[in-house]
Amino acid sequence: MQIAIVLYDRFTALDAVGPYETLGRLPGAETVFVAERSGPLRADTGALALTADRTLSEVPGPDIVVVPGGPGQSALMEDAAFLDWLRTADATSTWTTSVCTGSLLLAAAGLLRGRRATSHWLALDQLGRFGAEPTGERVVTDGKYVTAAGVSSGIDMGLTLLGAIAGDDHARTVQLAVEYDPQPPYDAGSPEKAPAHLVDLLRSRSRFILT
Amino acid sequence: MQIAIVLYDRFTALDAVGPYETLGRLPGAETVFVAERSGPLRADTGALALTADRTLSEVPGPDIVVVPGGPGQSALMEDAAFLDWLRTADATSTWTTSVCTGSLLLAAAGLLRGRRATSHWLALDQLGRFGAEPTGERVVTDGKYVTAAGVSSGIDMGLTLLGAIAGDDHARTVQLAVEYDPQPPYDAGSPEKAPAHLVDLLRSRSRFILT
Numbered sequence: 001m002q003i004a005i006v007l008y009d010r011f012t013a014l015d016a017v018g019p020y021e022t023l024g025r026l027p028g029a030e031t032v033f034v035a036e037r038s039g040p041l042r043a044d045t046g047a048l049a050l051t052a053d054r055t056l057s058e059v060p061g062p063d064i065v066v067v068p069g070g071p072g073q074s075a076l077m078e079d080a081a082f083l084d085w086l087r088t089a090d091a092t093s094t095w096t097t098s099v100c101t102g103s104l105l106l107a108a109a110g111l112l113r114g115r116r117a118t119s120h121w122l123a124l125d126q127l128g129r130f131g132a133e134p135t136g137e138r139v140v141t142d143g144k145y146v147t148a149a150g151v152s153s154g155i156d157m158g159l160t161l162l163g164a165i166a167g168d169d170h171a172r173t174v175q176l177a178v179e180y181d182p183q184p185p186y187d188a189g190s191p192e193k194a195p196a197h198l199v200d201l202l203r204s205r206s207r208f209i210l211t
Numbered sequence: 212m213q214i215a216i217v218l219y220d221r222f223t224a225l226d227a228v229g230p231y232e233t234l235g236r237l238p239g240a241e242t243v244f245v246a247e248r249s250g251p252l253r254a255d256t257g258a259l260a261l262t263a264d265r266t267l268s269e270v271p272g273p274d275i276v277v278v279p280g281g282p283g284q285s286a287l288m289e290d291a292a293f294l295d296w297l298r299t300a301d302a303t304s305t306w307t308t309s310v311c312t313g314s315l316l317l318a319a320a321g322l323l324r325g326r327r328a329t330s331h332w333l334a335l336d337q338l339g340r341f342g343a344e345p346t347g348e349r350v351v352t353d354g355k356y357v358t359a360a361g362v363s364s365g366i367d368m369g370l371t372l373l374g375a376i377a378g379d380d381h382a383r384t385v386q387l388a389v390e391y392d393p394q395p396p397y398d399a400g401s402p403e404k405a406p407a408h409l410v411d412l413l414r415s416r417s418r419f420i421l422t
Contacts, residue, residue, distance in 0.1 A: 139396075159395060176400060177413060189393070193392065
């Protein structure tokens with residue numbers, strides 16, 4: 001079992017590391033970080049780089065594909081070679097997954113047409129324009145396609161998929177090992193819960209957050 | 212304002228990336244990943260490397276120090292040069308913080324003596340042996356020392372500290388931007404909540420998890 005987590009310039013680090021730290025603890029699985037070129041890839045803030053150990057062409061047939069989001073996805077949406085890799089990988093994958101605006105990349109490759117899917121709350125409208133059926137849920141499974149909402153939701157997705165593949169007890173063991181008993185100091189994690197002026201603030205900046 | 216996040220061989224990636232993705236969004240702050248040598252450092256699974264852009268000696272006086280945990284901390288606890296750096300950085304820091312077993316490093320440097328602090332639930336006893344007063348809370352603030360429980364708790368710590376420094380509304384905005392509205396698919400994230408046989412399983416493996 002091979003899990004490929006895709007990196008690219010200006011990805012969002014937690015989008016990738018959430019699934020890595022949970023789903024990556026699947027017994028017997030190899031997790032590999034992949035990108036168009038191997039070596040360090042800078043995350044969106046510029047302050048952090050993660051290493052891609054293999055190029056996309058070296059990993060043509062992963063069992064699980066994980067596509068994180070981030071401002072850099074807008075350039076990748078027009079990258080024919082990347083979208084081709086995604087379609088080819090998807091043709092033989094057991095699960096094709098995304099976190100945050102990573103679902104826009106799956107959608108741009110034509111993989112989410114007519115499927116229920118989610119994305120960062122600021123990107124749900126755009127997801128719909130690619131023929132997906134956007135929902136506001138945190139983790140959405142439609143067939144073998146599992147999409148998660150913004151950034152931190154990749155942890156919930158990772159545990160969900162781990163449970164589906166390795167069983168509930170293994171997923172619970174990983175949850176306990178990473179002590180995932182969240183206690184956010186505020187209750188502003190979704191547009192339904194956050195104060196309206198903060199939702200408006202982020203909407204006004206969405207061009208900078210998403211591209 | 213400078214935030215230094217420490218890396219070392221066999222750290223736990225989410226310990227570092229949780230605070231990076233939240234606290235790192237402090238307005239006007241520079242976040243820098245530091246290690247004894249600059250370049251890529253492998254996380255505990257071996258499947259992921261994060262880049263340290265600067266050496267410890269290049270960053271002698273950060274305003275905020277963040278020390279993640281991971282199996283590699285046991286070697287660092289006996290590394291006099293690292294503990295010296297930590298004590299020197301702490302002498303001028305505004306906040307000295309840790310995630311998971313990172314608190315064992317703060318404690319080994321003598322910084323938590325007589326202070327309330329936390330760690331990964333499997334490491335609380337060891338933390339007490341260094342003269343700290345361990346608590347089972349998820350995020351513990353004692354003066355300028357902020358310690359967080361296992362792995363994923365660094366997200367809660369990052370938002371807590373962000374609120375203390377930049378105000379509640381900024382912390383809420385970051386929470387909304389990273390869509391931190393956790394919905395774990397299981398309720399096994401602490402030893403109080405997880406099934407007893409899984410707690411016992413991890414206790415029996417704690418030697419491999421912690422060192």
